[in-house]
Amino acid sequence: MIAKRTTLAFGLVLAGLMPVRAEPGSAEEATRLTQLFESYVGANAADAPPKVAVTAEADGYRVTVNLEQIAAPLAVHGLKVEPAPFSLRIARTPDGLWRLFDATFPTFDATFADSRSRWSFTKPGGESLFDPALGVATRSTVTIGRIDSESQDKDGQSRASYSDYEAVSTAVPAGPDAVTMQGRDRFRDLSQTMRFAWPAELGGGSTIELGVTVASQRSEATIEALKVKPLLGLWRLLVATGVSPDALAAAKNDLRKAVTDSLPVFQRIGGNSQFDGIAIQFPSGSASMSKLQFGIDLNGLVKPAGGGMTLQATDLMVKSDLIPTWVEPLIPGMIDIGFNTGGFDFDGAARALIDLVDPATAGDDPDLIPSILAEKIMPDGRFMVTLTPGRLRSSLYEVAWDGGLEVASERIDGTITVRAIGLDKTIAALGAAKGDKIAAGALVGLYGAQALAAADTDGALKWVVRFKPDGSILVNDNVVQKPTEEAVPEEKDDDADGDGDGQDGKAGKP
Numbered sequence: 001m002i003a004k005r006t007t008l009a010f011g012l013v014l015a016g017l018m019p020v021r022a023e024p025g026s027a028e029e030a031t032r033l034t035q036l037f038e039s040y041v042g043a044n045a046a047d048a049p050p051k052v053a054v055t056a057e058a059d060g061y062r063v064t065v066n067l068e069q070i071a072a073p074l075a076v077h078g079l080k081v082e083p084a085p086f087s088l089r090i091a092r093t094p095d096g097l098w099r100l101f102d103a104t105f106p107t108f109d110a111t112f113a114d115s116r117s118r119w120s121f122t123k124p125g126g127e128s129l130f131d132p133a134l135g136v137a138t139r140s141t142v143t144i145g146r147i148d149s150e151s152q153d154k155d156g157q158s159r160a161s162y163s164d165y166e167a168v169s170t171a172v173p174a175g176p177d178a179v180t181m182q183g184r185d186r187f188r189d190l191s192q193t194m195r196f197a198w199p200a201e202l203g204g205g206s207t208i209e210l211g212v213t214v215a216s217q218r219s220e221a222t223i224e225a226l227k228v229k230p231l232l233g234l235w236r237l238l239v240a241t242g243v244s245p246d247a248l249a250a251a252k253n254d255l256r257k258a259v260t261d262s263l264p265v266f267q268r269i270g271g272n273s274q275f276d277g278i279a280i281q282f283p284s285g286s287a288s289m290s291k292l293q294f295g296i297d298l299n300g301l302v303k304p305a306g307g308g309m310t311l312q313a314t315d316l317m318v319k320s321d322l323i324p325t326w327v328e329p330l331i332p333g334m335i336d337i338g339f340n341t342g343g344f345d346f347d348g349a350a351r352a353l354i355d356l357v358d359p360a361t362a363g364d365d366p367d368l369i370p371s372i373l374a375e376k377i378m379p380d381g382r383f384m385v386t387l388t389p390g391r392l393r394s395s396l397y398e399v400a401w402d403g404g405l406e407v408a409s410e411r412i413d414g415t416i417t418v419r420a421i422g423l424d425k426t427i428a429a430l431g432a433a434k435g436d437k438i439a440a441g442a443l444v445g446l447y448g449a450q451a452l453a454a455a456d457t458d459g460a461l462k463w464v465v466r467f468k469p470d471g472s473i474l475v476n477d478n479v480v481q482k483p484t485e486e487a488v489p490e491e492k493d494d495d496a497d498g499d500g501d502g503q504d505g506k507a508g509k510p
Contacts, residue, residue, distance in 0.1 A: 024057070024060065025055075025058070025060050025061045027056055029056065029061070030054040030056045031054075033054040033061060037051075037063070038052060039240070040235060040236060044069070045069075048069055048072070050069070051066050057089070059091050060089055064085050065085065066083075068084060078112050079110065080111045082110070084106040084108050086106055087104045088101065088102060097129050097138070098130040098131075099127065100127065100129070103126065104124065105121035105124045107120040108120070115151060116152050117149065119148070120147070121146075121147055122146040122147075123144065123145030124142075124143070124144045124145075125142075125144075128140035134171060134228065135228040135229045136171045138171050139168075140167075140168070140170075141166070143164075143166050144165040145164065145165075146163045147162055147163075147165055148160070149161070156195050158192065158195075159192065160190070162188065162191070162214075162217075164188050165185070165186070165187040166186055166187075168183065168184055169184075174224065175225060177229040179226055180226070181222070183220070183221050184219060186216070187216070188215065188217070189213075190213060190214035191211075191213050193209065193211050195208070195209045208282075209283065210281065210282050211279075211280070212278070212281075214276070214278050216275075216276045216277065217274065217276070219271060221269070221270070221272075223266050224267040224269070225267035225300075226266045227261075227262050233262075234259060234261075234262050237258050238255075252360075260351075263301050264300040265300045267300050267302060268297070268300060269298050269300070270298070272293060272294060272295040273294045273295075274292070274293045275291070277290065278291075285321060285323070286318075286319050287318045289317075290314050291314040292311075292312070292314075293310070301349075302347050303344075304342060304345065305342075305346040306341045306383075307340070308338065308386075309338060310338035311336075313334065314333075315334070316333050317333065318331050324436065326429060326430070329395045329429060330394060330426065331394060332393055332394045333395070334391065336389075336390050336391045338388040339385055339386060341386075342383065343380060343383040344377055345376060348377070348379060352373060356369055381408055381409065382406055382407060383406075383407055384406055385404065387403045387405075396422050396429055397420060397422030398420065398421050399419070399420045400420075401416060401417060401418045403415050403416030404416075412467040413467060415464060415465065417463070418465065419460045420461050423450060423453075423461055426446065427443065427447070430446065449463065452478055452480070464476055471483050472484075
């Protein structure tokens, strides 16, 4: 993953490349390229090794990046990177693109406060094709035979490794100054061990060891209409001006324009990851899944906007000395949950935030900022939540649900439908746990749910849960929560006869 991000980052900084004046590589062009890269990472400090060095070669240029020097300004915040030269070759193609290849990935050591980390990469490879007109690589492939990492701090340590990493990405134009990028990656044989001290507030003394293995992973992601060039321009401006309060204040007009030009950053980002063959070891037992999937979908700073996520777990099993035997059949072996949201104005909120951080347009009362942003992000005073069809299943029961809610500051309006089979078996299992207070409490809730249930056509039980604007909640038309406020009467029409005199046509008392 680090390898992919590093290659992408240095693909992006090539956005300023223009047609070279000399082929093969020349010292003059190497100087120009060095200055270009420095506009993204900052100029060199006096008597310090260069952050970026470009050397002319027979068929292009070798670019060497000194990560230690780039991270040097962050030393005051506790971050230090040990010498780690990253390099790659770049060569101009006849059609005006740039080929990026022959990258070297160093062993990467870093310390932050009292923690220390190391990353190492075996057998790196890959190639990218960069388009200066778009500001990104139109296609890229990165492969790494093995990635190892370790970290340690005062509380514990962690070691991890995985093999056969591959990342592939493409990019196409998506309007002025924007591109749509698609990517996928995969790896196998992840192994991680973690050792840390038992928290002092829980007694301390002993050491906890956790182990995680994953047979394989694969992910896919899409970023639609990413504003690459405006974002790069904003980055260069920050590098040129500095980030001290005085520097930011002096450049506020330029910064405001650069930030505004970068909106909406992207139109949409979506992706999913799948992990196969997961096993987790912990002191009291173990857990495993044959498959774990995540999905995410999120709009950029646009209107209307929303987002959502999904999670699915298959063949979940948990064994622990701390779990009573009656609990095990209640643990769902299959989980499928997800939701979507909508009704937001991310664009309006972003522009309001720009105004609020600009002294020329900010108000006099900073305490009003949260309410201003809340009003902008929800211009209608509400947002929508849709529960995608979800399901839990164990050896005793299966529960499914879907529905939608409209959520406002003081009310919820909508319906959620829940269906279940195996409720009787679940009640019997809990009843067998005689004397257990947790089981007894759960039984009370299940008996109540059983009393409110309606029979569905296939023998399942169904609960239609209705949330009303007045605060009341109904389950299958049975009131389980009364209104929390008086119903607002409809406004009386005092001019029902329509003659415009404000009277309803009836004779009033003298």
